[in-house]
Amino acid sequence: MQLHPIATFHSPLKEKFGVPKQSGLVATLPGIVVFEKAYAHADYVRGLEAFDYLWLLWGFSANGHAAVSPVVRPPRLGGNAKMGVFATRSPYRPNAIGLSSVRLHHVDFTQAGAPMLHVEGADLMDGTPIYDIKPYVAYADSHPNVRSGFVDAHPLKPLKVEWHTQLPAVLTPADSDTIAALLAQDPRPHYHHDPKRIYGMTYKNTNIRFRVDDDAQTIVVVEVG
DSSP, X not given: XXXXXXXXEEOSOOSSTTOOSSTTSSTTOEEEEXXXXXXXXXXXXXXXXXXXXXXXXXXXXXXXXXXXOSEEOOGGGTTOSOEEGGGSOOSOOSSOEEEEEXXXXXXXXXXXXXXXXXXXXXXXXXXXXXXXXXXXXXXXXXXXXXXXTHHHHSOOOOOEEEEOSOOOTTSOHHHHHHHHHXXXXXXXXXXXXXXXXXXXXXXXXXXXXXXXXXXXXXXXEEEEO
């Protein structure tokens, strides 16, 4: 079976660094699904606006190398413990395919014959190929009170975010909240713990520079521009 993109995802995040590690972690992060010409027809999305959430099936297009190992080191475990690749959501898989649940904000029909899907909460970088879209159906897709393996024993602990600089006028207050939510997830590689190191994350072509105080569990934004 050959997979061909039906759409391309557009995001304020232009590179892998800073992208949430799972969908839904940054609920306000906006994105747009733009269909390829062959699928840019209103009939393909007829009735979709009646759903609140969607499943996106997509490709890990920015992977630098193919998966060669049956085990990976999940960041949630500090990068020290090995788990089977099929027991994780690692991007380095035999088939580099991702699955994400995103909130459908609205379907944009303003361009004749070429609807676009405005979504929130995706964990995709700009330019990601989309292979399929399915509606999220609560009665079949929601499973409350279930086990989640090693994730249950290692809950997320978002960092505090301090701004030691002013935002440029091109960024809105909503952008500021979304950037803070992204940074709170700690985008650093799991093995980095240098309090003096300055990192950079691009959001809407704006570079967000920050450092991390692990002792205080705080990210300090030092420059935006």
